[in-house]
Structures are given as structure tokens and as C-alpha cells.
Amino acid sequence: MVNQINRVAIVGGTHGNEFTGAYLVQKFTKFPELITRRSFETVTLLANPQAFAATRRYVDKDLNRCFLRQDLENPNLNSYEELQAKSIQNSLAANGDKQADFILDLHSTTSNMGLTIILVNTHPFNLKLAAYLSEINPLVKVYCCSFKSVEENPFVNSLCELGFAIEVGPIAQGVLKAKLFQQTEELIHTILDYIERFNQGEILATNETLTLYHHLSVVDYPKQQDGTIYAMIHPELQDKDYQALNPEDPMFLTFENQTIVYQGESTVWPIFINEAAYYEKGIAMAFTKKEQLKI
DSSP: OOOOOOEEEEEEOSSTTOHHHHHHHHHHHHOGGGGOBTTBEEEEEESOHHHHHTTSSOSSSOGGGOOOHHHHTOTTOOSHHHHHHHHHHHHHTSSGGGOOSEEEEEEEOSSSOEEEEEESSOOHHHHHHHHHHHHHOTTEEEEEOOOSSGGGOOSGGGGOSSEEEEEEESOOTTOOOHHHHHHHHHHHHHHHHHHHHHHTTOOOOOOSEEEEEEEEEEEOOOBOTTSOBOEEEOTTTTTOTTSOBOTTOEEEEETTSOEEEOOOSSOBEEESTTOGGGTTTTOSEEEEEEEEEEO
8 A cells, every 4th residue: 555655766768779768867857846746756867877878778788677686686797787777776775765666767669659658567556547647648558567576577667666667659769859758758747746646645536447458478580590580570560569460460571572470369469569679689579468457
């Protein structure tokens, strides 16, 4: 049961080439009055300054995969991002009254994801806030990739039960788009206002149901035995994030113009389609199941 949220952390630049969040954090740091609310403190954090300075996703390894509990507690892990993760844990999750009660981690994607909220758990507060945001802004989609336990969560949001990531796109890496910047900032202000009213005992009404895209699996590109890609996202699927993919629908197109269809037995809703940063991870898209969740 949540009674009061005392400290909110807005994190940007977890991936150094995702400029929307990094520059919003810089703006809020310069103009803290924009994120100041009476009932709680709001702090900002540029999570990966070296990668941001180099316009790279990361220096040694993906920072947003460095927050497994066992890794944070392992003194032998000392790459730049591993040490950075431990520093972030120390500043946001191991400081008593300085501990963050709510973490908002800002990301951007080359996929056509619009304004996406990524939940890593189904805490009632997070669900109610997500339902509120998607109700007042039809552009907001809610994607849930919850983990069985916090120990299995490698993301920044593992440091705090309340909060989530905001993923906006499509936008190229190392680029700013004014419209997405403004939409993300507006969403942040709405979240801060919601927390302020929650702290004051005002329960904001939301729809009783939330449309949730629940993570099922990830899909790799078709590859030869040596790991070389031989097909790309089919033109009919490109930019169709959150749209139904039915059995026998076109999925990939080989370099010889042969169509590879989706061979699953049930309809799925793909997201992160053709995300540039996921080529190295062997992910062409993530499959989700569209659900109506009663709040």
C-alpha cells in the first residue's frame, strides 16, 4: 500500500544516443522549477554521461542490462557501465531518506512506438497511473514485460517498485525531434501532477479496464549458419508496431525478394519492429499479447 511518494527520480541518457531523455534531463536540471511540486522532491540524473558525450548507446556494455541484483553485488564487475549502475543504485536506492520512491526512466526508439509506457511489474499504483495516462492521451500505449522477481530485472527500474520507462519513437539515434520532445515533456508533467494529487489524497478516476500489451517473446532475423542476416522486415510490417500480426501475414523479405510469413498459430501484436539497437541483440521485434486488464 502506497501512502506517500516523497522523492521522484527522472533518469535520462541511460542509453547515450537516445537524446530525448538526455536533453530533457538537462533542461530540468537547468530549470528545476518545471518539475517542482509541493509534496515531493524531484531529482534528475544523466545516467550514462560518457556514452552521451560520445553519442553512443554505451561505452562497454548496455547500462540498462546492468541492474541485476547479483551483478550489483558482484565486486568483480568493474566495466564503466557496471560501475555506473552501482553508483546509480547508491544514489537512488541505498540512501535511506534519499531513496527514490518513484523512478521515471526516459528512452527513445527507432521503432514506431509512439508514446509507450514500459511496466516491469504490475504494482497497482503503476497500473492505475498507466490507465490514467492512456485514458487522457490516446497516443499512450502500455507494454508490460514484468519479471517473476526483482532479482531477475536488469533495468534501471529494478531499483524501485514504483515507476516505469517511457519509450518514444520513431526517432533516429543521436537525433532530437521537437514534437516527440514536447510530447514526452508533457507526459512527464502529467505524471508529476498525478503524483502530487495522489499525495494530497485525491484519487483520480480512470477507466476500469486498461489495454495492456503483455510481452510474449522476441524474434530474431532469419540468419544463415554463420549468423549473417538474409532477410529484413517486410515492407507490409515495417512501422506497424501495436498492430495485429495474423498467421500467414508477411513478416520478412529476403534479399532475393522472397516473402517469409508469420507461422504462429495465434494473432500477436509486434513492437520494437526493426529497432536499430537490437540488431546486436538478435531481436527483430518483440511479440506481445493484447489484453484488457481490469484495474
